[in-house]
Amino acid sequence: MIYREAGQFKSNYAADMAVFPLRQDRIGIFVIILLAYSMAYFGSTFMLQAVLIPFLIFALAAIGLNMLVGYTGLLSLGTGAFMGVGAYACYKLMTIFPGVNVIVWIFVSGFFAAGIGVIFGLPSLRIKGFYLAVATLAAQFFLQWTFNRVPWLYNYNVSGAIEAPRRTLFDVHIVGAAATPQARYIVVLTIVILLTWIASNIVHGRIGRQWMAIRDMDIAAELMGIRPFKAKLMAFAVSSYYCGVAGAMMVFLWYGGAEYNVFNIEQSFLILFMVIIGGLGSLIGSFFGAALIFMLPIAMGAFLPAIFAPLGIRVGAETIEHLRFMILGAMIIFFLIVEPHGLARLWQIVKQKLRVWPFPY
């Protein structure tokens, strides 16, 4: 009743092609963004540091991977490593050129990740499917080894870790030990909104359509005049750029420091889960997936003891950890069976229901 397009007429092509054709959607997005910013003032430090900042960062990485897996149909298991490239590039740039603002370097470091992504994306021109997935594992293991064995990358630190130096934006500390979660949250949120907006324009535009054509059938796409060479490598570049920025933000705006094993294969799988549970080929799905996969373990860690305590069963922290693994596995299978197209499809269904509500059709 409230959520429908009745009375909203489109009088030009631009309005017809708008990303949010419904006025309600536009208002909704505006309200969500407003709420997200207001969380910086209302959210507790724990909420910001342990839930919202990582959620946004994972969502950005998931958007990056979704462009590759969901839109172009190229399966990649190297996400963690590409995030690492972004983080290490950002660290090197920050320490070599301390005078330049850190925000610039966060964005620039993505280009290094993009370059590396293109190199490891080259096999995608010959192979696809699971063969490609295994080929991208080469990137994962090789890059992780490089982060560990090339001391130049971590400035010959004895600990072998990279640490965030203190940096400011408009005289407010946003990176390093002195930065408050509030300040970091606002920076992360702004970057994620900006990049999501750009991503939305990319996937709805010519490039995104090329990717989808390649995904649906690459030979047919080639016959229609889409160059797979350009389209596939472009997908790897853009995807790795997003992952690289997410990796840089992860280290400098969330952890505050990292070792090479932060960017391990578990990280790659986690983000792939987010993409698939959230919905392949859907930007909003990346957010849903990140929320579910990242927050599920946190929620279970909080609720499982609460469930067992009244039953009189004393369970140790280890058992909780094992149960978490089991439940996560079962949830993945459950979601795949219930809705193989991901949470984004559920959202579509809900939207359709809302549109006709309160009438049955």
Added chain:
Amino acid sequence: MNLLHQIFVEPFLFMGEAPDLLLQVLWEGFVSGILYALIALGFVLIFKASGVFNFAQGIMVVFAALTLVGFYAMGVPAILSLALAIGVMFLLAVTVERVVLRPLVNQPDIILFMATFGITYFLIGFGELIFGGEPKQMITSQLMLPEGRTNLEIAGGFVTIQHIDIAAAAIAVVMIATLGIFFSKTRIGRALRAVADSHKAALSVGISLNQIWVTVWFAAGIVALVTGIMWGARSDVSFALQIIAFKALPVLILGGFTSIPGAIVGGLIIGFGEKIAEFYWGPLVGGGIESWFAYIIALIFLVFRPQGLFGEKIIERI
């Protein structure tokens, strides 16, 4: 110039100077190659019959070994625990077919692939919950497997050979031969190959897909159990083994996803390749290249033969 010398000359000189060391490295490569091949074999069995890229194979290896050791720790005799472990693998096969594969039939490959991730996580949690997460000793002598080592005098030095490795090689050969006969001579084996060819055509001649899936998952479970015993005997039984299971993936792309001989040859190439590279060229770049060398071999290989060594030629139609 010096670098080129270090890369292209010195390792070979070293090989010539110490042939016993070379033989030792080759033997190590052979043994790990066999173990990689065994894991890859489990993958291939399932991929051939159901088109599922079973990521959980590595975990099934650990889970099977853990079940065996776990039963023994509870006081069950060794042989009986072996039988019980086989029984558990059968139950696992039935459960996977019922709970995961059947509801997901006809879904895209990637969805099934993700579902095996779910199985992986579930098995990790389940295994640790029941048997505990700490590393365990494999019950080698109780299963009447040989222990100890022999020093063979060869080429002016000696090569140390663990007896369990010889047993592993022998068992692997027997198992591969059995699987080969099973696939080509028995009724079920032919049905398996029919399903691998085309699900629809197999259904139309009255082959039960569900039964076939249980069979292959059970077969893969037994392969996993054998691999788990062999691997557990070389090191401890713990979930740390799963990272080694990733090594089966380059073996797979080298050999092709659908070829059993491919899995064997691929496993051996990767096994030899990475041990030799690690021993002779590893020190040049600081060591540890074992972790990625296999993938690079596979990657270079793929560029020339995208379907793997023995894979079927990929024909695409519009």
